[in-house]
Amino acid sequence: MRIRKFAAIDVGSNGVRLLIANVLEVEGMEPKFSKSSLVRVPIRLGTDVFVNGQISEVNAQRLVDSIQAFKLLMQVHKVEEYKACATSAMREAKNGSEVSSLIKKKTGVTINIIDGSDEAAIIAATDLHALIENDKTYLYVDVGGGSTEFTVYSQGETVVSKSFKVGTVRLLNEMVSRDTWVEVEQWIKENTHQYENISLIGSGGNINKIFKISGRKLGTPLSYKYLNEYYQYLTSFTYEERISILELNQDRADVIIHASRIYLNAMKWSKASRIYVPKIGLSDGIVKSLYNSTLQGQTIG
Structure with missing residues (x-):
């Protein structure tokens, strides 16, 4: 038996989430996924972006702080692989790429800004x-x-x-x-x-x-x-x-x-x-796709 840990960061329009999941591997059986930890921070990026067109300096800093905290939590949990994805708000923000670069510089975490079709495909990777x-x-x-x-x-x-x-x-x-x-x-x-x-x-x-x-x-x-x-x-x-x-x-x-x-x-x-209501979403899909990628020997982006 082997227990592996994967994590997903979902930068949404109404909140930012960190999901840490356990994957239980037993020879001869399908892997079992279970939530180890779920943290949500109510940074409403959508209010900034949909009203003013860009992420405010205050919320950009809150986002950096949140991602830094998430990174520390992943280290404590000994997460093997993780991926961070951002949806509508970051995608439509005039300064979305700028904020993404700031996060990369301050935390080392790469934010993958995805579109609606990518989001649907990732969710389809769930159970x-x-x-x-x-x-x-x-x-x-x-x-x-x-x-x-x-x-x-x-x-x-x-x-x-x-x-x-x-x-x-x-x-x-x-x-x-x-x-x-x-x-x-x-x-x-x-x-x-x-x-x-x-x-x-x-x-x-x-x-x-x-x-x-x-x-x-x-x-x-x-x-x-x-x-x-x-x-x-x-x-x-x-x-x-x-x-x-x-x-x-x-x-x-x-x-x-x-x-x-x-x-x-x-x-x-x-x-x-x-x-x-099966209680699945983008974070679950990210974890599942990450796990499948490691089985296929792919490099995680």
Whole structure:
């Protein structure tokens, strides 16, 4: 038996995460992945970028400090390999490359700025396929702060995938036009209308939080009715009340409303009545792809 450690840094639009994972190798068995540590820092880069076009000096320094702290944590955990990826906010920031270079200079960590299709491909490297039944159809919806990735799976295969600039931080700052919503609606309807009994698979911190609050057993789906009722429940409270009464973190209490809207709309437009929440995302995909690369003898970038 051998236990190996890998890590992923996800520089998102609503927060920055470090996932450290154990990979258990036993001869004659498939490797088993488990979370060893998960740290999240609420640096809302999306507010800087989507409103002002660039990352502020204050948040650039917070990001450098966070990455430095993550590097120390990885050293303590004796991580074998790691990779850092950044999504919408860093990608769209005028000074994204400049901030990335600063991080490299100060911490030695290379930030890989990826696009929506890269993000979807990395997520596909997770154990998502192990959750998909070959005789069923799913619409996978990964909601982030800056964008949402949609992927249709049918007969165990990827049919089509697309990324839209509809994210929780954009919605919070009223930066998603009616035309963009119409485009998303049309894409979902065009790519799901031919399927019957389609289900959603949801990923992202907000749907994970909603699922945890539901108290349901992992693998049990949430119904459209439940999600809609919870959305109505959330909107009956003010932002301050969602923090003080519902005990949501301050950087979750505002965006969770907008994430719920995205999932509900996706369910309505695809005519899905349930959503599965497997608790996977970009960080999990990075770890899985890193591990697979070491097995193939590839050099990690």
